[in-house]
Amino acid sequence: MRSLRMLVALLSAVLAAEPSSALSARHGMVAAEHGLASEAGVEILRQGGNAVDAALAAALAVGVTNPSSCGIGGGGFLMYFERASGRVFALDYREAAPAAAHRDLFVRGGKVDTSLSTEGGLAVATPGELAGIVAALQRFGSMSLPAVAAPAVRLARDGFPIEPHLAAAIAAQRESIERNPALAAILLRDDGVPLAAGSTLRQSDLARTLESAARDGAADFYRGELASAIAAAVVATGGVMQASDLAAYRPMWREPVRVRFGAADFYGMPPPSSGGGVLATVLNAIAADDLRALEHNSPTYVHLLTEALKFAFAERAAVYGDPAFYDVPLQRLVAPPRGRALRGLIHATGIHPNDVYGRFFVADDSGTSHLSVVDAAGNAVALTTSVNTSFGSKVVVPGTGIILNNTMDDFSAQPGVPNVYGLVGSEANAIAGGKRPLSSMSPTLVVRGAEVVAAAGGSGGPLIITSTLQVLLNALVFDMDAGAAVGAPRLHHQWMPPVLFMEEEMRAIDAVPLQRVGHSVQRRKGSAAVQLILRGADGALDGASDPRKGGRAAGW
Numbered sequence: 001m002r003s004l005r006m007l008v009a010l011l012s013a014v015l016a017a018e019p020s021s022a023l024s025a026r027h028g029m030v031a032a033e034h035g036l037a038s039e040a041g042v043e044i045l046r047q048g049g050n051a052v053d054a055a056l057a058a059a060l061a062v063g064v065t066n067p068s069s070c071g072i073g074g075g076g077f078l079m080y081f082e083r084a085s086g087r088v089f090a091l092d093y094r095e096a097a098p099a100a101a102h103r104d105l106f107v108r109g110g111k112v113d114t115s116l117s118t119e120g121g122l123a124v125a126t127p128g129e130l131a132g133i134v135a136a137l138q139r140f141g142s143m144s145l146p147a148v149a150a151p152a153v154r155l156a157r158d159g160f161p162i163e164p165h166l167a168a169a170i171a172a173q174r175e176s177i178e179r180n181p182a183l184a185a186i187l188l189r190d191d192g193v194p195l196a197a198g199s200t201l202r203q204s205d206l207a208r209t210l211e212s213a214a215r216d217g218a219a220d221f222y223r224g225e226l227a228s229a230i231a232a233a234v235v236a237t238g239g240v241m242q243a244s245d246l247a248a249y250r251p252m253w254r255e256p257v258r259v260r261f262g263a264a265d266f267y268g269m270p271p272p273s274s275g276g277g278v279l280a281t282v283l284n285a286i287a288a289d290d291l292r293a294l295e296h297n298s299p300t301y302v303h304l305l306t307e308a309l310k311f312a313f314a315e316r317a318a319v320y321g322d323p324a325f326y327d328v329p330l331q332r333l334v335a336p337p338r339g340r341a342l343r344g345l346i347h348a349t350g351i352h353p354n355d356v357y358g359r360f361f362v363a364d365d366s367g368t369s370h371l372s373v374v375d376a377a378g379n380a381v382a383l384t385t386s387v388n389t390s391f392g393s394k395v396v397v398p399g400t401g402i403i404l405n406n407t408m409d410d411f412s413a414q415p416g417v418p419n420v421y422g423l424v425g426s427e428a429n430a431i432a433g434g435k436r437p438l439s440s441m442s443p444t445l446v447v448r449g450a451e452v453v454a455a456a457g458g459s460g461g462p463l464i465i466t467s468t469l470q471v472l473l474n475a476l477v478f479d480m481d482a483g484a485a486v487g488a489p490r491l492h493h494q495w496m497p498p499v500l501f502m503e504e505e506m507r508a509i510d511a512v513p514l515q516r517v518g519h520s521v522q523r524r525k526g527s528a529a530v531q532l533i534l535r536g537a538d539g540a541l542d543g544a545s546d547p548r549k550g551g552r553a554a555g556w
Contacts, residue, residue, distance in 0.1 A: 032545065037066075042554040056136060068173075073404040077383070082379060094439060103432065104431075105240075106431075121237035146215060186201075230243075271321060282312050285339045311346075326428040386459070411430065
């Protein structure tokens with residue numbers, strides 16, 4: 001609960017920075033959570049690159065401009081709609097547990113020591129970011145890796161003005177940054193004062209690393225001297241990852257989750273992401289309801305959406321995990337009949353005891369960045385990348401500028417023990433060597449007929465799922481433009497803790513009817529940061545970056 005509150009507080013720190021950044025374009029658009037990353041993607045589109053080229057350029061660039069959120073020390077997921085074939089592809093380059101990891105990795109004296117899973121070498125999972133970038137570029141890109149990486153190299157080498165979100169993240173994490181001298185050398189001034197908004201951040205070590213990685217196709221990162229240096233940094237800070245873990249890492253192409261909602265098909269990531277499955281479950285449950293008649297963000301609408309989310313998040317806790325290690329019954333979970341059955345359990349005049357929503361009852365991004373891209377040919381990418389929490393493990397590989405993830409915290413350290421986001425899990429998400437932890441990342445593509453009509457996703461831990469869902473409903477059901485859909489206030493419920501969170505901007509909603517039927521309502525600032533691109537019937541692109549993280553879309 002405390003860490004979830006810290007996440008929302010950080011996201012709310014930049015709420016007053018800018019209004020929602022909405023944009024229209026004809027030839028291509030990139031919506032990232034940093035304007036310079038969006039511009040990096042558009043630069044590639046102008047050079048003749050496609051949506052994949054632009055998305056990878058933007059992903060590398062946002063790893064430079066928002067190092068609290070993502071970077072080559074992390075991993076992620078990519079969804080790609082290929083207009084020519086009408087197919088959607090899903091790439092999993094999520095980090096993996098080191099071979100030496102085991103289910104009691106963070107247990108000391110019979111209890112979970114959460115500090116071990118959030119900071120230091122033991123929290124580091126094998127990074128997949130560069131391997132995923134190379135895999136996507138080789139299969140669907142049209143440009144070379146040096147060309148795609150050039151904007152990020154330039155930003156790291158020449159520097160850029162720090163924006164409010166990064167400044168707030170540095171200030172919030174000052175104590176832990178000070179405990180890690182290599183990270184402090186990047187983010188603090190010589191006198192120990194955190195870099196402030198408007199000051200220039202230059203990362204010369206990272207620029208050299210990115211340039212080298214672009215030349216050798218990431219071979220050195222996974223099998224060369226750099227791999228040895230990464231492993232040595234992890235071991236020196238108490239971790240168990242070895243160079244052999246990097247050499248063994250492989251990204252994986254997976255079959256996307258697909259659900260029909262209205263006249264469109266929603267495509268999301270399958271496990272080890274929970275985003276696609278949870279979205280599908282909720283959409284199936286509310287598919288027969290006339291949402292427009294309920295009115296946007298009315299108490300009745302909020303109640304319906306909340307109850308569907310509670311069922312879906314309870315299933316997430318019970319049976320979602322890495323399909324290579326656990327038989328996730330995904331097809332049953334996302335089948336329309338199951339959604340209709342769940343809808344029959346949602347009552348207008350009350351809620352269930354909490355254990356009814358799941359198979360068992362327990363006491364139950366921050367890091368992460370999303371970007372959306374649509375190119376002139378109608379190809380589209382939804383890409384979410386992460387180092388998990390802000391600045392990941394705080395471990396920096398000396399001389400490289402690489403900030404390593406703390407994604408091991410996304411495992412269930414013990415069944416029923418919450419992670420940093422308050423999420424709980426079961427044996428399905430227990431730690432094991434080589435296993436990929438469960439994720440809330442929710443890159444989503446919506447296809448109607450032969451055209452993509454929406455590309456969306458977000459950052460912010462479990463709030464990613466609920467925010468991406470609401471933004472898409474805002475646009476596709478309530479006919480909001482991209483700026484309005486992203487900027488509208490949102491709710492969040494993840495089953496455990498049993499609290500309905502509503503952004504303070506939802507004060508116009510009367511909470512009394514919600515409390516009367518049993519909801520425990522809390523008002524708070526901030527939600528996930530969603531990046532959205534909509535494609536109109538005439539081909540015009542409408543995009544917006546979430547004001548909650550100060551992003552800015554770019555197009556031409």
